[in-house]
Structures are given as C-alpha cells and as structure tokens.
Amino acid sequence: MKHLIESARRQVPRTDRRRLSVLSAMVALCMTGTVIAADAGHSPARQWWSPGDGAMLPAKPEYANGFGRFALVNTDGPIDTRKHPFFEPLGINGRACVTCHQPSDAMSISVETIQQRWRETQGADPLFAAVDGMNCPHLPPEKPESHSLLLERGLIRVFLPWPPKAADGSAVKPEFDIEVVRDPTGCNLHSEYGLYSENPTISVYRRPRPVINMRYVTASKFGVSNFIGKNGTLAAINPDTGKPVNMNLMADAREATVRTQAASAASGHLQAARALTPAELDAIEKFEMQLYGAQIESSGAGRLDEAGGPQALGPMAMANGRDGLLGNNLSNYVFPIGEGWYDLPDGKDADESARNAFRESVARGHDAFFYRTFWIKDSMHINSVGLGNPIKRTCATCHGMHMTAMDTANGWMDLGTTNLPWALEEPANPWNKRKAQMPLFKVTCHADQPPHPFLGRVIYTQDPGRALISGKCDDVGAIVIQQFRGLSARAPYFSNGSAASLREVVDYYDRRYNIQYSEQEKQDLVNFLSVL
Amino acid sequence: MKIQKIINHLAVITTFAAAGSALAAKPGDRLSFISCPIVRDTASVPCWLTEYDGELYYMGIQTDVSAPWQPPYLGHKVLVEATVSDKPRICGGIVLEPINSTVMPELDDSCNTMLPAEDKYQIDFNPRPPGPSSGRLAFDRPPPNAPAEPAELPDHQTFEITFDFDRSISFRHPGVMMRIVNYAQAVNAQTIEVTGRRGATLLSTGETITEGAAIAQRRAEEVASLLRGVGLKANVSMKWSDTPMDADGVEDWKNRSVTVVVSK
Structure with missing residues (x-):
C-alpha cells in the first residue's frame, strides 16, 4: 500500500500532493486501526472518545500511532468519566472538552482522527459543529469543503472581537488597523460574522492544544511577575488568586488559567447555555492538572520507559519531573537523555541492531536540538528581548523549559509561521489550481507607534496571533510556543497546522533560518521529536 | 560633579x-x-x-x-x-x-x-557560549532585596527609568517596575508621582537629535497606567514636559527617562 501511494505521489503535480497526503493519511489510519487491534493486550485503549461515553479512563492507557505508542498517566488513578464535565456534553452542540482533546491524540486531535470521524459519521459528529468546526457557520454543513480547514489541517475557527477586549471587558486601543485581504472561508467579510459586521469579529483558525502535562504548561516558578518579560506590559492575573500567571496556556495567551479557559471554551466551543459551576470547574482543573502524557513506545527505538533508559522519555518522567525549570543548560537539560543511547554496539540480531541505530539517531537528534547553532534572525520576542539581531544560538534557546521545550514565561514569539513572507502560502501561478486556504490580513501600524522592528509598518499575516488580544503592533504573528510532548499522536503541527509532518516542521526551520541541516540531521531530529 | x-x-x-x-x-x-x-x-x-x-x-x-x-x-x-x-x-x-x-x-x-569568523579574532572571555549555559546567567544579578520591615524603609524613594530612543516601556523594564511595586507595597505608599521626559543627544558631529514630541507624555502615561494596573492603592499622578532635555554629549541617554517618586 505504501508503495502504491509513493508511486501515485510521483505521478501527480506537486500542487496536488497535499490532497494525496490526505489519502495517505486515511490509508494509514486504517492500518493504525489494525495495530490497535493487535495490541489488545495493553490497556483497554479506545480510539475515539465520544462525549457522554461514560467509560472509565484507565490510569495508564496506551494508544497506537504512526511512530509507536502514546500513553497517558492519570496520577489520581482511573478516571470515572460519568458525569465528569470534561467528558460530558455541556452545550447545545453535543460536544464535550474531550471532543477536541482525545486521549489517543495526546489530548489534542490529529487530522487523521478528524478525517476518520468524518467518514464514520458523514460529518454528523459534534466535532463538525457549525460554530467553529466549519470554516464559517453560514456554510452548508453537509459539504466537506465547508469544513476544509478542519478536515485538511485540523483547524478550529477562533473568532475574536475587534478591537480587542481586556479580561475585564474594557476596550483595548489597538496600535494598528487591520483589513481583510483574502477571505477564502467567507467568514471575515461575512455580514454577520465578519470584521465589518455589527459586532466586528476576526476569524482565525488554530489547532487544539494538547491538554497534558499542564503542571508544566502553567508553571509560574520561572520568569513570572506582574510585568511581561518580553515587553514590560501588565501580565494576566489569575482571577482566583490575584497573582500573575505565565500566559503560556493558549496560542494567543488570552486565557489566564485552566479554569478561565474551560469556562470560555464551554460557552464558545461547546455552546453551553449556562456558565460552568464552581464544582465543574474544580473537576476539570483537577483532571487536567493530574494528567501527564508522552510517547511510551517507538517503532524504531522500542520501549521508551524501560529501566535505565533516557530520563526524559515516557509519561512517568513527566509525572515525576520538575516543572518551572529552565533547561537550556548543562545542569538540567531540556530533555535529559543521559549517555545510554550514544555509541551503541551492534545488536545480537538485525532487529536489535536496527533498534540501536535508531536510538543513536535519537541521541544525535537531541544533540542537534541542544547544541547545533544557527543564526536566529528577525524573530520578534526573541531577537528583541536583549539578545540582539541576529543571535547565534540553538533550538533550545527558544525551546528552553525542562521537559516540555516550551519557552519561559510569556512565551509568545513570531517564528514566521503565520506572517508573510515565511508563512505557508499557495504559489500563485496559472498552473496551480489550488486556492489559498487561509485568510490573509493587512496590518498597518499607526504612525504614532514605532514600526514592528523586523516587519515594518505594513504586515501581511494569516493570523495576527497575540496582537488580536494585546492590540500591539509588535505582537502581530506572535504565537505562544507549545510543548513538544506527544507529537507523534497529534499531527499536523504549528498553530495553523501548516506542517503536516515532523519532517515538515524541521524543513520549515531549515528554510526560515537558513540552517543548512544535512539530510542526516533532519532525520535525526525527526526521530528525536517522535519519541517525545 | x-x-x-x-x-x-x-x-x-x-x-x-x-x-x-x-x-x-x-x-x-x-x-x-x-x-x-x-x-x-x-x-x-x-x-x-x-x-x-x-x-x-x-x-x-x-x-x-x-x-x-x-x-x-x-x-x-x-x-x-x-x-x-x-x-x-x-x-x-x-x-x-x-x-x-x-x-x-x-x-x-x-x-x-x-x-565570517576569522582565526585572528577570538573571544576568550566568553561568559556564555552560544549553546546551553553552564547553569547560570552570564552576569551576576544583584542579590534580591532582603525582606525588610516597613519601618526600616525611607518615607519616600525615587526611581529612574531610562528608555531607548523614541521608545517607551519594553523588555528592559519589568525589573525596575517590580522594584517600584515592591517598595510601594512595603511602605503602603499613598502617592506616586510620575514625571516623563523627552530626551535629546548631542552627536559627535555637533548635530543634536531629539526624540518625538509626544514621547514624554507617552512614557508618563504608560508607567502610570502600569502602576495603577498592578493594583497599587496609592494615588498616581503624572506630568511631563515636551521640551527636550539639554544635550551635552555626556550620558545624554539618561535624559530619555521617567522619574517615579513613591511616598508614604
């Protein structure tokens, strides 16, 4: 089957390869289903978790994926999901939190899973709800093209008021004007849902973030103060404690805590008619804060949690690890993997030799991540925070937090994934029949404000990111860095799903920063990322 | 002096x-x-x-x-x-x-x-390599202020905040802003006076460059807004001068500033 796909791939124009990738994914999904059945001896893993299912979530469930197996650890033990607000439908569209945060998909949702769900339900699953599971609510729900961004890139519509509103509901005065340049979804120019409607709204499209290892994601032990380290403005406040938070929870940092995020998601994504009760918020918070996840088995490297193996790997490493710790140093490491996977001998048979070779590749990938320098240039909120432009550093400079590779507090940055000229765009030429998928906005910074230091006064972007919340010109396209764990279970990558595979992630960075990775380095990095 | x-x-x-x-x-x-x-x-x-x-x-x-x-x-x-x-x-x-x-x-x-790198140019005093650090920052930061009884603190304290040319609050400022907040909270400050200034620099060519006309006001407003936003109980007042500071080519950067006086 793989051969057939590769053969077909060679026969089609490059512009149609993404569609073929969708087909490949569907085929791979069928094969994945076979693997699951063959692994029935492990925990009773379930591929799709429907809202209101009522089943027990095991303490340590494992789920197959294209690179091996992903595992969760519920440190509170098995979770009874009956009447649990994370698992129960709370709104009119029948969704629950679990709809977009599937246990099998590292508590995010992969595009493979989304496609499978479409096939199995002919698009009737609550996942495809009009509110944000369609490119825009006014489109015909029965047509897959109405859901193209969800089906092809795993993107949920995020609709935000313009101008922005602060957490207390007050208006934020933006530093820039924004125009809709391209509206392939029809939403940003729509008379009811768009920027020029009675309630001006901007729709952007983003991947659901993984709800695992939240103790790390929300840690406030490093770099958190009342003032945002990257620009000196006020940090968001936990409304329950009155203390500043790290603002690393969401792509645009618009929610302060898991509780405020849950409350917002319930009214937005779930279309709940009422606010969550304190007891429901308690239950969601408790569940999320005790849940850990990571790849536990690698098709190439074997079991990742074996005794004496790399310290950073497997979900128990996450459950037992220290949060809020800077890892871009030789004291803690971002991902401590020890010395055991370097310079391995030949195995006693071909399988063991192949496993050892893969493990060595993972170790080399770690070193490429941790030690390989390149020039980081024109990246807002990294070059602009006192290091200079450019800087000669490594991946771990930005991905520096121990065990997750998130940035430190207030970790938004513009890597170019949504801003032109680096964002993925369809080539415009007479031979390319594909149309642009993503909206495009023109941002013009006001004359009384300093220009964006690397993009100037006029910026074209598919998603203004943090700027849709802060209103700041410097924040256009800045996205909060997310954790590296469970990557194998939740393609595609980047906030806008623009990298279909781990290889495309590596290729993006190679292009963006002219790193000039060798083919070996690229493969080593992919293998390394796949075991996290 | x-x-x-x-x-x-x-x-x-x-x-x-x-x-x-x-x-x-x-x-x-x-x-x-x-x-x-x-x-x-x-x-x-x-x-x-x-x-x-x-x-x-x-x-x-x-x-x-x-x-x-x-x-x-x-x-x-x-x-x-x-x-x-x-x-x-x-x-x-x-x-x-x-x-x-x-x-x-x-x-x-x-x-x-x-x-490009050339062998004849070597950095042999490097406090921080381009990759991972040894586990500490390149430069020692001043030790955190020891917790002090409010009675030991002066009745008022003046803080100087300096800025990049034609810029206001930035990544440079969380440290000094937290020092102001900590002091104000420690003494239960009643008043905070914020004074914004517009800088100028005498260049070695003899030319003087001057910051934009509205920068003093912007600086004062941003600093005052941050101090109010952080929840201080003190009455925060502000003033500014659009007249550029005199430039003499000697540490003119200090004139791109805001002075914050915090009083009990």
Missing part, C-alpha cells in the same frame, strides 16, 4: 574637532553617533562592531539577557553613546566602554553586514 561635566563637555568638543579632521578617537574620548551595527562571527559567540568616521569600534559580544549591554539589530541603525577605552582591540575594533546603545526605531535595509 558640575566641573566634571564641563570637562567632559570639553572632551566632546575636542572629539568633534578631532572627528572633523578624521583623527582617531583617543582613550577617554566620548563618542555619540548613529551608524550601522556589524556582526562578526567567531569560533564561539559573535561580536558586535560598528564603523564611525573611518574607524571600527567594538561594542560587545552576544551573551544573554543578564548582560548590562544589549546588542543592536541588523536592519536598524544604532545610536551609540560611549567612551573610548584603552583596552586592546577586540574583534578588530577599538573598545567602547562604558557603552549605551539603542536601536533606532525605523528599519534600515542598508544595515546588513555579517562578517
């Missing part, structure tokens, strides 16, 4: 005369100029250089966020306000120390020079 300033001012004038005759600056000379930064790679961390009046000057190296001096940006000119040192050249450049530099806001594509 005043005499020293006059002496320094004379040094500026001397420097200006020297610049006019294309003589190299001497140790102790003060230089203020706008130029393109240049980054030179080395076997370890890159160093930052700039050219002025036909001479190459060394500004500093890449370290980390703890550094007292932050490197400039390619793609922008840099305003350098510094003293010529008598130290041996580094990376081929005359050492400027102490140095204050600020990225000029507007983009300038002509500032794009990256020089």
